[in-house]
Amino acid sequence: MSKFYLVLVLIWMSIISLSQEKDRISYHLNLNPTTNxxxxxxxxxxxxxxxxxxxxIYIHAWANAYSGRLTRLNEIKLQDRKGALHFSEKEERGHLQYLVISQNSNLLSYEIVERxxxxxxLSEPWVKGTRIQLLANYEVKIPKDVFTKYGYNEQQxxxxKYFFLQPATQxxxxxxxxxxxxxxxxxxxxxxxxxxxxxQLDEYDMASDLFEENKIWRGENMEHFRLFLTPKPENIQHFKSxxxxxxxxxxxxxxxxxxxHYAQLLPKQLQFLEDHFGPLPMRxxxxxxxxxxxxDFLGVDDLDAWILELKLFTEEEKNALKLFQVLAYEYIDHLFVVNKNQDHWIKNGLQYYVMMKYVDHYYPTLKLAGQLPDKLSVLGIKPLNYFHASKLKMNERYKFLYLYLARQNYDQPIETDFDELSNLNQIAISGFKTGISFYYIDQYLGGNEFDHLIKNFSNQNRGKRIQKSDFQQFLQQYASKDLDWFFEDYVDKKDKINFKLVKLTDAEDSLQIHLKNQTEFxxxxQISAFRNEMEVERQWYVSPTKDINVNFPKGDYDKIEVNSNYLLPEFNDRDNFLRTKGLFKNGKKWQLKLYSDIENPEYSQIFVNPQIRWNNYDKFLIGMRFHNQSLLTRPFEWNLSPKFSTGTGKLAGGASVSNTFMPQHGWFQAIKLGGSMKYEHYDQDLTYLKWSLYSTLNFRKNPRETLSHGFIxxxxxxxxxxxxxxxxxHEEKYGLWNATYFYSRPDYIHESHGSVTYQMTNFFQKVMGxxxxxxxxxxKKQLGxxxxxxxxxxxxxxxxxxNFGVSHVSDYSFNLNLLGRSESSGVLSQEYVLAESGFKSKFDFTINRWIVSTNVELPIWKLFDLYADAGVFKNRLQNPEFIYDTGLKIKVIPDFLEFYLPIQSSLGFEPSMDNYWERIRFTFNFNLSSIINHLRRGWY
Known part of the structure; x- marks a missing residue:
């Protein structure tokens, strides 16, 4: 009987050991560099x-992702506004072909699903716990590397990577x-x-993740591997630890x-990574x-501005930071295996965490702007030293990218699947915010305890596949302080963190501090106390309620601060400071700054920007803009812009105030309420005063999609x-009510936007769309x-x-910045704005009933387009009429400076008419917000 049980135990142990044995995949490759x-x-x-x-069994054939337009890869590339794969030629693309799979010499049937x-x-059931062997023969047509940087390049x-068959996981x-x-x-x-x-390819050298011994390349615990083959030996560099x-x-x-530099830096950096994570499970x-x-470590490269080249950092600093980022990425990626789509934040957060620790250790005084503030001099003055941005330390860069997104409500929860994060959030949330969070836990636990925990976790799971639950259970079990809040109340929520210091009160034996926790965190x-800008005391507290009262040790302090050094990724750190002495006790000092700057949360700042504009009636409008808008968006904004009109010798200008609410949940991304006032000239010696109240409701936006829509x-x-x-x-004094629905979908291939507006005054109502x-x-060709x-x-x-304009827009709401809004002759009357009917030829009438018009543009060669406009309209007591025009468009600076040359229209053949140059129209549209919106496309 005992022998029977012994046999069962041995069988069970063999099954367990078999199930724990690593999968093995062997490859034999033959590359034809001529045919790719x-x-x-x-x-x-x-x-x-x-x-x-x-x-x-399901097996991935990722080479087919390069096979054409109807792939997820092409969809993603178009979201990123990259059309190389979409417009590629067949010979540039990649795919897998001639696939044959067998088991025990028997061919197996298969089906290609979604490419x-x-x-x-399988020919017979695959019993759990057992092993099978499969053989596969196939060819891979390697794509050009312009799509993903994997493939072949012009240098052959x-x-x-990802071109081989890969068994799917379960x-x-x-x-x-x-x-x-x-x-x-x-x-x-x-x-x-x-x-x-x-x-063998005699003319090629090869580098790889795999270790070579006697022309056989091997690797253990590999998820994926890469091969790099080059005919240029200098493009492969070798180092050792x-x-x-x-x-x-x-x-x-x-x-x-x-x-x-690499020869000197690599041993130290590898040792630094090993000290934090333990050794790698490969050689x-x-x-x-x-x-x-x-x-790439962004922000440390030299600035090349035309003839001026500025070095922000020394070559050693630049090489050290760039090398450590790529080294940390590869090192952490090979420690253990995670689901990189669901649990991406574990590795990405650890990468940026260890980068922060590396800078703390080797470059604690390094500034975000490097040496630029001290090097850039104008007439002996170093202007950049007057900016708060010049004083920021290198590790503060993580804070500002996160805040840039959070202030616009574009941030996403850390646990969002990686392929659902916007491109910027893949960096700012998965990397930066998580890295800040790990750094915060490190400071909270103290004594480098977090480093020891991560190193022990890595050593225990080296080369293994782990899940979030493994990471969570390990930290919760072995950390000396409670970390449940991090996994249960932080990584899966978008709720922004914001503490506010309200009041300080002296008690007999302590300093009583009243705070507000303005979110659900x-x-x-941490609360810190400072004297002469030096931290002299710190204490940790918990935040179970909205109103928090804590006792802090008494001392001779100048300032009390919550969340010092931005340990927590707060939405707003401007309310984290209180003075303990002087005129500004329980308040902030005021600060006047020339030009916008990174906000200094210790001050109530007023920024001053010189301004100059031109129109035909005020001539040059020269003045100053006083405002509170730093380089990061704030919910509450105000602006005061007094100007001197050189054309009239009088004062002009405007003012505005607004507040933006960012709901964390619900339909709307942002709700903005505001008011504004403007006083300028609209004709010779004639002024207008406009004041407005408005509300903008932007629907919530999918960060990976381009659609934006809402109401005004x-x-x-x-x-x-x-x-x-x-x-x-009726045109001297009037009140205008507007209700508009707008939408924009600037997709790379099919771009569309539009609006529908209802407009009303005491004497008219109109609807237009x-x-x-x-x-x-x-x-580079688009049909519009x-x-x-x-x-x-x-x-x-x-x-x-x-009335509805045909060739010109009266702009009775004064929303457009026209150079000569009241001109009926001369160059300024030829300014063109694509609005209302949108005709380029000069038709000298307007529409008081209805109109339907269309405007078409077709590219023909480089900067030249053909345009055509057509419409049907009806005026009061008249029959409907049809009009059209055609011509040539010259895009000097596309969308900003363009010229329209009319050819044939309802007026006749226009080049044969007198004073043809007076019929040429132009657009001049320098709008900074439009430029920013254009540049951010594809990122969020």
Whole structure:
């Protein structure tokens, strides 16, 4: 009987050991660099580690992601406004072909699902806990590297990753996890032992994640591996760690200075990473040109401004920071395996956490602006030293990118799937915010306890596949303080953190501090006391309620601060300070700053910007803009802009105030309430005064989508001076009500935007709408079509001032910055604005009933487009009429400075008419917000 039990135990132990054995995949490759065809012979030895027998297997064929336009990869690239794959030629793309898979010499049937997944039907059930062997033969047409930086380049170099067949993983319930290749480096695979051989290419050198011995390349615990083949030996650089146990290869050229610096820096940096995370479970690290490009330490490169070249940092500092970022990325990526789509934040957060620790250790005084504030001198004055930004330390860069997004309500929860994060949030949230959070936990636990925890966790799970629950349970079990709040109340919520210091009160034996916790966050926070700008006391507290009263040790302090050094990623740190002495006790000092700056939370700041504008009536408007808007958006904004009109010798200007609410949940991304006033000249010696009240409601935006839409409700009150003795009409003083729905979808291929507006005064009501569509049918060619429809519901006006414009817009709401809004002749009358009917030819009438018009633009060559406008309109007591015009558009600076040359229209053949140059129209639209919106496309 005992022998029977012994046999059962041995069988059970063998099954367990078998199930724990790593998968093995062997490759034999033959590359034809002329045809860019890679022939692959691949052997799989896989263990069924699920809880059930399997009759089918899913295998990824990610090479097919490059096969054309109807792939997830192309969809993602278009979201990023990159059209290389969409407009590529067939020979530039990639795919997998001639696939044959067998088991025990028997061919297996398979089905290609959604291009990238091979559904393989097994000849017999795959029993759980057992191993099978599969053989696969296939060819890979390698794509050009312009799409993802993987593939071949013009120098006939090859960087290969994700081109081989890869078994899909399974989740805890045994369901296959199928992942499209999206070029996010988030693809997950089981840790695998890899062996590779390759037919010799005498003219090529090779670098790889795999370790080479006698022409056989091997790797252990690999998710994926890369191969870099180059005919240029100088594009591969070799280094070793101080103990010679780890080899590092770079797949790109280094100059002589970089080689010297890397030789000195690598041993220290590798030791720093090992001290924090333990040794790697492999003998080789490879850093590719793609990793170098995507893990570049931004902000330390030299500034090249025309003839002026400025070095912000020394070569040693620049090389150290850039090297450590790529090294930390590769090092942490190889420690253990996670689901990079769901648990991306673990590795990305650890990378930026250790980068902050590295800067703390080796460059504690390094400034974000480097040496620039001290080097840039104008007439012996160093102007940048007067900016708060020049005093910021390097590690404060993480704070400002996070705040930039959070202040606009574009941030996302840390646990959002990686492929649902916007491109900027993949950096700012998965990396920066999580890194700040780990740094905060490190400070909270104290004594480098967090470093020890992470190192022990890494050592226990080296080369293994782990989940968030493993990470959570380990920290909760072994940390000396409670960390439940981090996993249960922080990583899965978008709720922003914001503490406010309200009041300080002296008691007999302590300093009583009253704070408000303005969000749902219930984690710990730190209060610090300063004397002469030096921290002399700190205490940690918890935040179980909204109103918090704590006792702080008494002392001789100048200032009390919550969340010093921005340990917590707060939404607003401007209310974190209180003075303990002097005139500004329980308040802030005022500070006047020339030009906008990074906000200094210790001060109530007023920024002053010189301003100059021009119009035909005021001539130059010269003045100052006083405002509270720093380089980061604030919810509450005010602006006062007094100006001197050189054309009239009088004062002009404007003012505005607004407050923006950012709901964390619900339909709206932002709700803005505001008011404004403007006083300028609209004609010679004639002024207008406009004051407005408005509300803007922006619907919540999917950060990976381009659609933005919402409502604008506004009331404008206009009061205009009129020439003496002129007949009074409705156009001197009026109140204008507006209700508008707007939307914008600036997709790369199919761009559209539009609006519908209802407008009302005491004497008219009108409804108008416009729809604009632009189709990009080639890399630099777009067909644009616009449709405008407008009709009066009621019109009792005794002038044509409020009519629909045909060639010109009267702009009775004074929303446009026109150079000569009242001109009827001369160059300024030729200014063109695409609004209302949008005709370019000069038709000298307006519409008082209804009009339907369309505007079309077609590119023909480089800066030249053809345009055509057509419309049907009806005026009171007249029959409907049809008009049209055509001509040539010259895009000197597209969307900003353009000229329209009319050719044929309802007026006739215009080039043959007198004074043709007076018929040429131009647009001049320098709008900073439009430029910013254009640049941010594809990021959020």
């Amino acid at each position: 065809i890679l022939t692959v012979y691949q052997t799989f030895e896989l263990t069924n580690s699920s809880q059930q027998d399997l009759e089918e 990238e997944f091979v559904k393989l039907n 170099e090859f960087l290969l 989740d805890e319930k045994g369901k296959w996890v199928l992942q499209h290749y999206q070029d996010f480096e988030e693809l997950s695979a089981n840790p695998t032992n890899v062996q590779l051989t390759m037919d 101080a103990d010679q146990n780890l080899q590092i290869e770079f797949g790109y050229a280094l100059d002589s200075i970089q080689k010297d 080789k690290l490879f850093i590719s040109s793609k990793t170098k490009r995507e893990q 219930q984690g710990p926070f 409700f506004a009331y404008d009150n206009l009061d205009k001076e009129v020439p003496q003795f002129e007949t009074q009409t 416009e729809f604009y569509y632009r189709w990009r049918f080639a890399t 079509v616009r449709l405008f429809v407008g009709t009066f519901l009621e019109n009792q006006s005794n002038s044509d001032y409020f």
